Amino acid sequence: EVARIIYVNKLDRTGADFYRVVDQVEKVLGARTVVMVLPIGTEDEFKGVVDLLTRKSWIWDDSGDPEKYTIGDVPEDMVEKVEEYRERMIESAVEMDDAAMEQYLDGVEPDMETIKTCIRKGTRELVFFPTFCGSAFKNKGVQLILNAVIDYLPNPTEVKPQAEVDLEGVETGEMALVDPSAPFRALAFKIMDDRYGALTFIRIYSGTIKKGTTVLNSFTGKTERIGRIVEMHADSRNDVDVAQAGDIVAVLGMKNVQTGHTLCDENKPATLEPMIFPDPVxxxxxxxxxxxxxxxxxxxxxxxxxxxxxxxxxxxxxxxxxxxxxxxxxxxxxxxxxxxxxxxxxxxxxxxxxAYRETITEKTKDVYTHKKQTGGAGQFAKIDYIIEPGEVGTGFEFISKVTGGNVPREFWPAVQKGFEGSIVEGVLAGFPMQDVKVTLMDGAYHAVDSSAVAFETAARAAYRQTMPKASPQLLEPIMNLDVFTPEDHVGDVIGDLNRRRGMIKAQEAQVSGVRIKSEAPLSEMFGYIGDLRTMTSGRGQFSMEFSHYSSCPKNIAEDVIKDVRELKAAK
CATH class of the missing domain: 3.30.70.870 (Elongation Factor G (Translational Gtpase), domain 3)
Structure with missing residues (x-):
């Protein structure tokens, strides 16, 4: 639930059409726009914009210098359109305030500050999205959108405080309040290496930091010293001595910080909700x-x-x-x-x-005894256990139901470690196993020969013994696809997706073509962009992201397993 403003970029490009894009945003994304500026000219004749709020034109020269512009009156040929869109803007704005609405219905236009306040309220509450345009590369229209960030988007004190969590991701009930005097809490959201060294970009949720102070990385448990604090302005930077709640700054001197780590007051440690990064596919x-x-x-x-x-x-x-x-x-x-x-x-x-995965499909009860005695202290461990499919997405789960002390409690972690360390290599083709549940039911130990090492060894051997009996299965990554094609190529694109074992989820007619939403195995999508462009005469586009793992068809699984085994044999 993040407030947004829209910027339609590259209006100096061939085929650029601001009004068409606004229409597509509303139809395709279901977003209600409030147009704040209108373009002056199109494509290579694009010169600047008209600010609807002030009824003033902003026209830049072609130097690319953001400071070289003139503010003037609305071009004569645009007066009628400017008044039409300005009226729409005001009508949307006054919906957010009963007094302003009543004033407007009485024929009195609210003053500029009232209109801004209403637009700010509608933006913060996600009722609508102020919409701007320009050419960022040539610095045309950028100034107005920067002003809009200040005028319409919420400041740090107006957003919901960030919840604090423990290292397992469970909320503690505490909140990181946007207060400079509160304990320090910040999230490292980007790491960048440049000629001056590693820069760690942080968003400060609460508290204050000063240059030279020490903070705690709650994920590593290690302290980090703040060498320098800098405000970033594109490629330039401005050194500051202090940063506080609400600031976004970069710090130098961090050695063991990664994206998603929490930095906090070492005397009052806490963890912010971590960023989630999916596994590679x-x-x-x-x-x-x-x-x-x-x-x-x-x-x-x-x-x-x-x-x-x-x-x-x-x-x-x-x-x-x-x-x-x-x-x-x-x-x-x-x-x-x-x-x-x-x-x-x-x-x-x-x-x-x-990146294939493996799993199991059947529940199997088994027993394994590890016994090694060569004189003197030996090794002994016996485990009775059940291996079964786990809940989708759980990865690995271990439970002990041992009673009576047949397997002492101090050896349970060793059994878990043995199984958990083994699932990194499946029994079909060596791909990592997932969604496996192991329950330790019973076992036996020897007062002299049993040890944590013996029970871990027993668990690893038990894994190799039992997994082939549990009907292992190969899983393949399935991707979400969003394909756009001109309407006259829809049949070819859908036919090609079907040949790639794709599953069509939905089709949406758009102004200039059709958007096809589907799922398809990653293994079938290599080189797809080239094939799509060929089918659509260069006009097709697509995006793809990981969705889930799914069972691999038997014939394809057999080929994959065979190829992997042959490759390993060749090595």
Whole structure:
């Protein structure tokens, strides 16, 4: 529930149509717009905007300098349209105040401050969205939208206080009040590395910090020293000594902070609601083009992990290859480009690999005894257990129902550790297992030979023994697709999605085409953008995001398992 304003950009581009976009926003997004400015000219003749509130034109030259503009009267050929849209704006505004509405119905136009107050109220309550336009690249229309941020969007004291949670994500009942005198609470929402070092962008929810003070990272339990505090203005920065509740600043000197971490008063620790980052669904192998680039690549990847928590890096234990993982083909393409362009790392790139998962479909009761005696102290552990499918999305769940002391309580964590450590590698093709529940029912121990190591070893062996009996199944990532196509290509696009094992969810007719919402397996979507452009003569567009994991069809699962096993054998 975040208040928003709309900015229609790139009005200097060929085919740009402000009025069409406003109509699409209302029809497609169901958002009620309140037009605040009108464009002067179109495409390469776009010169500036008319501010409906003041009835003044803002016209820029083509230098791109945001300061080089003139404020004047409304162009004669636009007077009628300006009055029409201005009346609509005022009618929407006075809906938010009975007194202003009554005044307007009596034929008296409210003053400018009253209109602003009403628009601010409607924006904060999500009744409508003030709509602006311009060309950001040429700095045309940007000033008015910056003014609108101040005039219409809520300030930090007007938004709901942030709830504090424990490390499990459960709300504690405490709130981070927007108060400079309250205990310090801030969320690190972005990490950026530049020529001056690592910048940690933070939003301060409560309290105050000063340069040189020490704060606690509640996720790591370690303290961090605030080296410098800077206000960011695009590429420039302004050093400040103090920042307080409501501020967004960047700090230097942080060593172990990642996106989503909470920084707080070390004497009154707390955690803010963490940011959620989904698991990667695609991976590729990369390697430097020469041995000298290995160290440089490692440093670059370390910085990129800090900047983007949805980006992961692993080393293949068998081949030694560096594997990068992300949320889609485009995500990894961008990361490879950043490696080359920003960090100067030339790398060779392997074919994309889908991040499959494994699970089980049947409940299985089993027993395993680990016994190793070679003279002296040996190892002994016996466990009776049930392995069964867990609730979707739970990952791994462990429960102990042992009674009577047959397996002492101090060994339960070792059993859990053994099973939980094993599910990272499934029994079909070595993909991580998910949604598995293990219940420890009973067992036995030896007063001398039993230990935590023995019970952990027993659990790992029990996993390998029982998982094949529980009807393991391969899961594949399913993506949500949002495809736009001109109407005359709808049949081709839908037919192609069906061939990709896609499931059509909905079709929405739009002004210039059709939007198709569907689901499809990620494995079928490689290279889709090229095929879509070919089918639609370059006019098709699509976006894709992870939805869920689903059972993989038997024939496809068999092919995937076979390919993985052959690849491992070749290594």
């Amino acid at each position: 695609i991976s590729i192998a990369i390697s430097p083009t020469d041995k000298a680039g290995s160290e440089k690549l490692g440093v670059a990847l370390g910085k990129m992990i800090q900047e983007d928590p949805s980006f992961r890096v692993e080393t293949d234990q068998e081949s030694g290859e560096t594997i990068i993982k992300g949320m889609g083909e485009l995500h990894l393409d961008i990361k490879v480009d950043i490696l080359k362009r920003t960090h100067g790392c030339e790398v060779t790139v392997g074919a994309p690999q889908v």
